[in-house]
Amino acid sequence: MARNKYPEETVKKILNTAISLFLENGYEKTSMQDIVNALGMSKGAIYHHFKSKEELFERAVLEFYARDDRFDAILKDETTSGLEKLRAMFRTEMADEEKLAMDQLYFTQISDPRVFMEHMRLNIVESGPEVAKVIEQGNRDGSLQVEYPLETAELILMMANVWIGLFGDTRDKFERQVRVCQTALEALGIPLIEETMVSLLLRYYDRTLLWAHDRLEREAPQPRQGSG
Incomplete structure (x- = not known):
């Protein structure tokens, strides 16, 4: 052959x-x-x-998840500030239909911890420097005031992908977590989460985390009834 x-x-x-x-x-x-x-x-x-x-x-x-072409047009736009780019990138993450569909699959099917850790590495370690570059642009154009761009970028990604993404057990808790992140990022010089993005994040929760939770609950084996 x-x-x-x-x-x-x-x-x-x-x-x-x-x-x-x-x-x-x-x-x-x-x-x-x-x-x-x-x-x-x-x-x-x-x-x-x-x-x-x-x-x-x-x-x-x-x-x-390793693809980085979703943000090409955003990053190449020379008319937008660093803050505007950051907001556009996160709106894309929350609203892109193909990404939403993949997140649904991810939350319902991934069970291997090695895959989870690689996913986190891709999202935080590899994406961190790219997000940091946008923050640095924001520092230069005055739309942001961030003392530690790389570490702040990693923190944003960790909060989004781990704390909010995995531990938003209920919709109310998820919204509270979003509000805490909003306050923390503003204190770090990044007013990233505006009210329209809060609504978008809640829609993301409904489309992915809540959807996955409901599906897993429906598909879970039901306890057998006793014979009495």
Whole structure:
């Protein structure tokens, strides 16, 4: 059998196709055979790179979150201030339909702690310097006054992805957490969260965290009734 000369391109093609199908049909309703059919490859070619649908899904999720092209137009806009760019970036994170769909999948399916830690690394360690550059622009143009841009950027991402993102048990608690973050960021020189963004964050909660919680509750095994 001929050896694949471009394994990285093959893996990328598999992941892109899998992401599209997971987003369109959901994880449970997407089979490996569906992915095989969409790719036009043999099942063996896919299993050569991924041992299971779960492994393929986890890798696909991480690849999706590693993308940085969602902010290209925002970052290249020379007419906006650093603060305006930050607000636009966070609005995109909260409102992009493809991102919302992936977050729904992530919250209901990811169980491997290694995948969770890699996701956090991507969101905080790798994204931190990029957000810091925007904060530095804001310091230069006067829209922000931040003493420690990198550390503040990491704190913003940690609060958004860990504290609010994972520990907003109820809608009321989630909103209180958002308000605390709003106050803390203003004290750090970043008036990032305006009232319209609070509404957007609550909508995000309803679309992802609440949605995932309700779905997991519906799908949880019901206790068997005693025979009496």
